Amino acid sequence: MTTGDAVTGRDGVALREMRWWDMAGVLALEAELFPRDAWSEAMYWAELAGARGPGRTRHYVVAEAPDGTLAGYGGLSVAGASGEVMTIGVTGARQGRGLGALVLAELLAAAEEFACDEVLLEVRVDNAPAQRLYQRFGFVRIGVRRGYYQPGNHDALVMRRALDDRSDGAAPGNDDGETKDDG
Numbered sequence: 656m657t658t659g660d661a662v663t664g665r666d667g668v669a670l671r672e673m674r675w676w677d678m679a680g681v682l683a684l685e686a687e688l689f690p691r692d693a694w695s696e697a698m699y700w701a702e703l704a705g706a707r708g709p710g711r712t713r714h715y716v717v718a719e720a721p722d723g724t725l726a727g728y729g730g731l732s733v734a735g736a737s738g739e740v741m742t743i744g745v746t747g748a749r750q751g752r753g754l755g756a757l758v759l760a761e762l763l764a765a766a767e768e769f770a771c772d773e774v775l776l777e778v779r780v781d782n783a784p785a786q787r788l789y790q791r792f793g794f795v796r797i798g799v800r801r802g803y804y805q806p807g808n809h810d811a812l813v814m815r816r817a818l819d820d821r822s823d824g825a826a827p828g829n830d831d832g833e834t835k836d837d838g
């Protein structure tokens with residue numbers, strides 16, 4: 656998808672770029688998944704403002720069901736050679752079917768296209784399903800941020816995954832970015 660090809664998961668759910676017209680659906684999903692600390696509409700606008708153009712630093716996708724409803728989303732931000740998973744979520748009714756893995760694989764592929772050498776993320780210490788997903792993808796815990804999630808004063812684990820060296824010396828035939836099935 657990062658290169659324009661469609662990525663389709665089970666049940667015909669397909670990834671595509673998040674656009675401004677997705678905002679209502681994204682905010683509804685946000686309220687479902689993060690009732691205590693949902694991102695505001697203004698935060699999403701600010702993220703999407705960085706997702707297009709030559710100097711773009713964001714990659715946001717939605718997972719769209721065949722009936723047009725939003726099944727999930729995810730977003731990556733990039734600063735220098737470091738990427739960060741800003742958000743990822745799958746609607747409750749569709750969790751546990753590989754969609755989270757599909758979105759995360761897309762964000763990692765995007766980080767490689769941005770030439771990142773690492774991807775970081777924060778996750779609540781008590782969010783076991785998300786941590787399992789990240790561990791499956793090779794993220795390892797590198798620290799704790801006390802009281803990162805407010806309100807509620809919940810701690811965050813900081814997790815990191817190194818990306819392959821994709822400098823000019825990369826091995827021939829090993830640069831097609833296909834990382835979609837490592838979940």
Ligand SMILES: CC(C)(COP(=O)(O)OP(=O)(O)OC[C@H]1O[C@@H](n2cnc3c(N)ncnc32)[C@H](O)[C@@H]1OP(=O)(O)O)[C@@H](O)C(=O)NCCC(=O)NCCS
Nearest residue numbers: 688743744745750751752753754755756777778784785787
């Ligand atoms: C974290 C989250 C995005 C994962 O999404 P998901 O679509 O459920 O993820 P997956 O389906 O890829 O993986 C979840 C589980 O389903 C299993 N699974 C994947 N495909 C499967 C399939 N076809 N059949 C059966 N099980 C499957 C995976 O093995 C995994 O098992 P595990 O829980 O033992 O690790 C989702 O739980 C979510 O949105 N949570 C709320 C928001 C949130 O916390 N986001 C993260 C903030 S840091």
